[in-house]
Amino acid sequence: MFKVISNEMVVPNIHLLTVEAPAVAAQIEPGQFVILRSEEDGERIPLSIADWDRDKGTLTFAIVNVGGTTDKLASLRAGTDIPTVVGPLGNATEIGEFGTVVCIGGCYGIGSIYPIARALKEKNNRVITIIEARSSYLLFWEDKYKQVSDKFVTITRDGSRGVRGHITHLPEILGGLPEPANRIIVNGCTFLMKHTSEISRPFGIKTIVSLNPIMIDGTGMCGVCRVSIASKTKFACVDGPDFDGHEVDWAELLQRRKTYIREEAIPLRTSKCEEHAANRRGNIV
């Protein structure tokens, strides 16, 4: 059993859940994920790590409540126990001395891109962080980001804070940098990652995405998380979750994620960014 230390709704519908899991906390690295169950006989769902405290032995997740298991996790109170917290799973995000790195987070990715930005900063990279949401009231951890970023940008669809629009503004942001970016890392909904990869391709900037297909065991046993990378089948749980965004078969991933409409494994259906970006693209053409 794993104890819930705190659980707060940080912005509407996004919950910061902190649980005690010392063995996992001792090992976890940026970009890895953990599988949780909210109750006995509950479903197993993968969640990206948003932060941790090795001394206290705790893990923090940013959970978008889309019903089902995420709803149960969202309503857990401090002091209760949950049956499964297993990890750290997947490979850590590569943290090198890249030079200038653009970190992009949306939805739950506003949580999970944080430890990546922090680790990159510790490696003396120039870190440009972009977080995006529908509206300013859905942005969080801005102060945390400012501490680890050389430049911090927010994008809101309604323009209520920072740049108005979507990640389609990335070229302007890149253009405004004094030096070219060496790498882009995106965490968030599939559509944000797909879109960013499409935009960055002509710039020839390596773009790392953290894929979030349906998963069950998270150890390579079930194979439901298959993704096509450069036309080869990979298991996101053990070969990923990070891949080169320019090599991902996005259409296949989006289609596979729809297999179980009821499946709550991937907490990202409420951001409406898919529709928004589709409209945006319509405008551009």
Added chain:
Amino acid sequence: MSEPVKRKIDYNRREMPKQLPQVRSHNFYEVALGYPPETAIEEAQRCLQCKKAGCVEKCPVEINIPGFVRCIAEGDFAKGIKILKEKNCLPAVCGRVCPQEEQCESACIMLKKGGQSAIGRLERFLADWEAAQGKLELPEIPKPTGKKVAVVGGGPAGLTVAGDLIKLGHKVTIFEALHKLGGVLIYGIPEFRLPKAIVYREVEYLRMLGVEVVTDFVVGKTRSVENLLREFDAIFIGAGAGLPWFMNIPGENLNGVYSANEYLTRMNLMKGFMFPQYQTPIKEHAKVAVVGGGNVAMDCARTALRLGAETRIIYRRSRQELPARLEEVENAEEEGVIFDFLTLPIRYIGDENGWVKEIEYLKMQLGEPDASGRRSPVPIEGSETILPVDAVVCAIGNSPNPLIPTSTKGLQIGKKGNIVADEATGKTSMEKVWAGGDVVTGAATVILAMGAGRKAARSMHEFLCSG
């Protein structure tokens, strides 16, 4: 009872009652119902009590078969189960899923006239009898040796090692990646062949003996083998063969194409067949094709059938070459699974939403025997055929999961990703580390995994006592 009187050999192998095919094909209850005591006694009395018992030699864990059978014949079930459990810590499981026809029963001298002793059914009878008594007899545990053993993986191999070593006074902790122990017994083999309550019972028995269980713990991720070695005096790796193979043909990533592991895990571990009581989402499929011919394929097909789909097995060789147990093939046939022999899928075709809607396959004919000794299938030119389906389950095999091999320096790994271990002792290339079961052999059987566990436990015990 006095010495059995000399009598004519009874070749009438007693049938075990089963649910009728037309009934069982709509439910998930166990297919075979077990002997009533009278039948068990009759069956046991047929045993010739050979002095040099071939059955024992053929048993990977060397159960004293004539011994426990004789107890049944004499009506002393309590003594029978004791004898059985001396060598087998999972009798209710083995009585159900062991390929007895290739092992103990194949050595029975009554086999010639088709009357081989029904050893598996008798084993099952005793285990079920004990469970029905409601009280388990726990063996005496010697005083603690002070040695600590870590067992990685809670499948049959790991459970056997745990059971053997705890009974020798060592402290045993099992680390299991999933949230339940049992390995394939829990997530793979379906309820109608092996009720999960039986597996829980066997696991509970180990807990009562004092085995410590840590679930949700992935060795190689949560902690490495090397890290565990700082705390434990010896480690056994029984991580199974959990990495599913695909055929690498076009369309395999369409929606509705599953690995057998995924399909069975959803159903068994996550109780999908009890949807909507349990939340695991299960698609309602109308036409399911299962690719493969082993036990796993039979289990998938019979599961799909029970969920109401028209179900077929697609197998590239003929009925004779099916690797599944004959009993399971017959069960599947009786229940109405369609068998398409000599067919090889070459492509899956999707609809506009990315769901599989058709299989394209080639018809095959049998050619020369291949390395496995079976006649190899050769495609017939121009025989491409389209078959409409709405789900495909790929059950063509598994190999060991690379998590431990890749995270453990110094562990010798074989060509197929298996851990290399000595056959007689289970010793690996790493000091203080043993391995056994599917992770060493590749996908095999429950009893072989248990046999490997037994040998490793023996060697580990020697090591622990010497140091």
